Amino acid sequence: MAGPADLTHPPDVRADWEEVFSTHFAGIHRYIARRLSEDVADDLAAEVFLAAYRKGHDPSRGEVKPWLYGIATHLISRHHRSESRKWRALSRTAERPEHSHEDATLTRVAASALTGTLAGALAGLKRRDRDVVLLHALGGLSHAEVATALDIPAGTVASRLSRARKQLRSALGDANPLEDLRG
Secondary structure, three states: OOOHHHHHOOHHHHHHHHHHHHHHHHHHHHHHHHHOOHHHHHHHHHHHHHHHHHHOOOHHHOOHHHHHHHHHHHHHHHOHHHHHHHHHHHHHHHHOOOOOHHHHHHHHHHHHHOOHHHHHHHHOOOHHHHHHHHHHHOOOOOHHHHHHHHOOOHHHHHHHHHHHHHHHHHHOOOOOHHHHHOO
């Protein structure tokens, strides 16, 4: 018996989705990996495209890129509790002395992903503000694209981003946190 995705769309629509997938998968995967982890990104990025394919893209919603990032952010929010724990753990890992091989490994992983101070500062943001910052900084989305992805007004994106930048700069001693997030 064919799977549900096989029967959802005719072959020409599936071909269009293959193009959408090949165009956007790497960016979506990178965004999720930077927010959660490489391991989670493998599965979650696939889930984004499966959900998008099943829902179909409504042209009245605009471009597909912000829509995909919106789905990714929604799926990430399901992992919010573990995400917050990760930021707190990275913060603590960077602050504690290394006592074992495991501690040394955790420190190297934390240092390569984000500095402990930045991780702690991100953990301190409200989830909605953190989503805006990370969609902009890690996803590379414009204000308008972030607004579309989160289904909020562009003015709300600007105010959340401004508020989050102030909080991050304060926590980082007036450093520019967005420069640290872009890789």
